[in-house]
Amino acid sequence: MAYTILVFNILLITILIYHAVGREVPSACNDVRDQFAVAISEFTWCSINSSRPIKLCENCADYYINIISTYQNMSEVKSVNGTPCLDYFVNLDRLQIVETQYLSSVDLWNRGKCYECYVAANGTQSRERSNEYKQFMNYYESYNSCVTNNHDNPCPNCMDSYDLLQNYFLGISNSNERISFCIDLADLMNSTWTYWGENCCKYRKHHEYIFIGSTIGVIILTIFFYIGVQFCAEKRVPTIIQQTRFAESLSSLRN
Structure with a gap:
């Protein structure tokens, strides 16, 4: 057809x-x-x-x-x-x-910004892949291999590979005032985000909740500690020093 x-x-x-x-x-x-x-x-x-x-x-x-x-x-x-x-x-x-x-x-x-996937030769389109394209595919193949080998539990095992891929893509997308990279890689990254969001966001949120809960707990304990110190610490009474007779006599002479 x-x-x-x-x-x-x-x-x-x-x-x-x-x-x-x-x-x-x-x-x-x-x-x-x-x-x-x-x-x-x-x-x-x-x-x-x-x-x-x-x-x-x-x-x-x-x-x-x-x-x-x-x-x-x-x-x-x-x-x-x-x-x-x-x-x-x-x-x-x-x-x-x-x-x-x-x-x-x-x-x-x-x-499609396909020219960004290739090296320009004398101002014209060439068949040589750009360094950004090659590096992105290296990160993607590493991530994809990790997900394939850990299909039962990819989220904790492939978090580092995912972060490397995502950070590199965002870096080349924003460099040199680029709004996005060539459409092939942008679509591949979108598919990766979709998969990760559907399968691994709960895992990441679980760890974020633990961190947030721990932080709040530390703050609450600190507050209670200072309140307890205020109530339990021994209050100090200022010491009043009485004047001696010599000081009183000297004061009367001056007057």
Whole structure:
């Protein structure tokens, strides 16, 4: 079924482009046009099949790079009269089919912030994973392995792995004024939070209640201690020193 949709999309885009620009498209531009149509169709197919769980950035990078490459080829390959092939599919197309499909794919990739999962090479998308992506996956694989090996009681045994994963994700999400990280990792972290919240929050709250109860108990005991000291301590009566006769005589002489 998926391959049927892929073939249908290729044929549809090719037919639309062909009719939009008329029958005057130079034969030299047909190949690059078809390559672009295939790249768009493959990326569309991949993005739909990677929508849940979200693995758009991981699965569709090659297809997205092909879109960028084939679109650039249309501007570099020229017809017999020296006109770039892209002009036939953009400037002479009132529906802007090629441009619309291209910008739609770029917008989807950017909205998912997939570029943050990869290293930029000369300002363009590369296939090399970013250091943040690699480090996050290391923490996640450690956490996931811990949960798998401790499925009967993961909360106390995997707390440290969970904290490392969560703290690292929050760190890379807030660095360099980033609102969030690439959608694949954000979705993976959301799933982790959901699992941990449903299974382990009670465990964490139990320990927090013990700490809070202990703190309150210490405060109450301290208060009672000071109250007891006030009532039980021996009250001291100030000592009055009586003046001697010599002091009284000396005082009368001065007067």
